[in-house]
Amino acid sequence: MLSESSTATVRATLPAVGAAIGDITDLFYRKLFAAHPELLRDLFNRGNQASGAQRQALAGSIAAFATQLVERPDTRPDVMLSRIAHKHASLGVTPAQYDVVHTHLFAAIAEVLGDAVTPEVAAAWDEVYWLMANALIAIEERLYAEQGVVAGDVWRAWEVVSRTEETDDVARFRIRPADGSPAPAFRPGQYVSVQVELPDGARQIRQYSLSGGPGSALRSITVKRVHGNDAPDGEVSRHLHAEVRAGDRLRVSAPYGDLVLKSDEAPLLLASAGIGCTPILSMLEHLAESEHRAPVTVVHGDRSPADHALRTDHTALTAKLPGAAAHFWYENPADGHPADRTGLVDLSGLTVLPGTHAYLCGPLPFMRAVRTQLLAKGVPASDIHYEVFGPDLWLAS
Structure with a gap:
């Protein structure tokens, strides 16, 4: 829960921050990737960065979280936090990376809003950030523990057992752990992240739903090829379609995702x-x-x-x-x-x-x-x- 003094400050400044949040997130990503180019190369989706979709999503999540803190202080947007945390866990995000984000996000806030960021305003929005970040860290720690992995260490080598062309632009890959160990259990509706090394050396990551039943010995991912010439949007799907065949190996995360069936008998x-x-x-x-x-x-x-x-x-x-x-x-x-x-x-x-x-x-x-x-x-x-x-x-x- 946001402190009483910070609640008043955030409520008063939320319109100004909300109006500038697009500029703030744009500058934040530029600062982040200038200081840590490896994050754009090997963690963030370059297609979503090029299209602006990731900046738009970050702006929306910050605004939604801050609004909930001041308008409904006794509740927490758990659905939103869970969705973000599952995605972070599938990427191997660690607690230390929240410190990196904090540094560059608040530098962007100060630069965009200028003198409006008084010490009181900075302290209030710092509290908002860490309430959200610590909530995500706690959820992600639980998700890692459920998979029996150390925070961030979600990756394993998997072997492609077979490939089936489902349509002209859709291929299904049946995969299994390359070391012969059992495939981790998953809940119907969850996904895995797949990381591939592209010709320029980048190790880009995308998420693909697991389309086989949880009881099967093999797992399946189904990949739709995204067209777009050399644009980063679709560069992983095009690589998988062009390069990956039976016998190849893929770097695959543990399964995550919060769109799962409830255990009830509802229609x-x-x-x-x-x-x-x-x-x-x-x-x-x-x-x-x-x-x-x-x-x-x-x-x-x-x-x-x-x-x-x-x-x-x-x-x-x-x-x-x-x-x-x-x-x-x-x-x-x-x-x-x-x-x-x-x-x-x-x-x-x-x-x-x-x-x-x-x-x-x-x-x-x-x-x-x-x-x-x-x-x-x-x-x-x-x-x-x-x-x-x-x-x-x-x-x-």
Whole structure:
């Protein structure tokens, strides 16, 4: 909880900081990478830096956390903190790195806001930062302990057992620990980070959902190739598609991610678009293995049946569940596809049962649209869970 004196100062300065937060985060990253170029090379996603998505997400998370401290001081944004902490754990972030961030973030605040940063203001925002940082550090320490690893030491060598071309732009890689040890357990919906060395020597990291059932001996990641010539956005997916074959090795993190099924018997709605189907398929496989009996509604949107990665699995796993139904929307459907399933996902014709828990994964506009429709159908916001591939820009909107 923020101290009383700092609460008053943060409340008074939040409009000014909020208005300048974009400039602050932009300058912060420039200062950070000038002092520590290895962080951009080997830790931060260069594509998200080039697009500005990471700066936007950082600004949104800081503003959201500070706003909650002053408006709802008896609560904490645990969903936001959990999502960030899981991503940090999958990257191997350590407590010492929060000191590095603090140094350059507060240098950026002082430079952008100038004389407005009095000692009182600096102390208040310092308290905000460390409340957020220490909360994340505590969650990350617990996540590392659950995986039985030392803080930050999440990486292992894995061997590619096989590769399957699912569509023209999607490949599935089946992998196992290279040392022959058992693959770590994971919860349906979680992901791993994959680090690859690129031609310029950078060791870039991306996250990929685990799409096989937790009970299988092998693990699978499904990678969609992102096009864009030489742009950093997609440089890892293009490398995996072009270079990685059976017998190769990958550097893979322990599994993390907070979009996981609750252990209850509530009706479920599992909605995805594009490659967002991968965590949903893991959930479906788990539900089939555990003989889930409550109703399950499966929703997916894609450009066409040919673009729908793992479409056969999507259909077959749904069919294994009693009372489950799959509804696929395609913008460019094949002949004979139902007219009311053409175009973007539209839930108006679907029955959403009371007590439904919804899990969403896909592009942000898709998830916003589905969430809006679910809220209109009476699903509480607390029962709608989502996963964002990349920085969580929902906070910045």
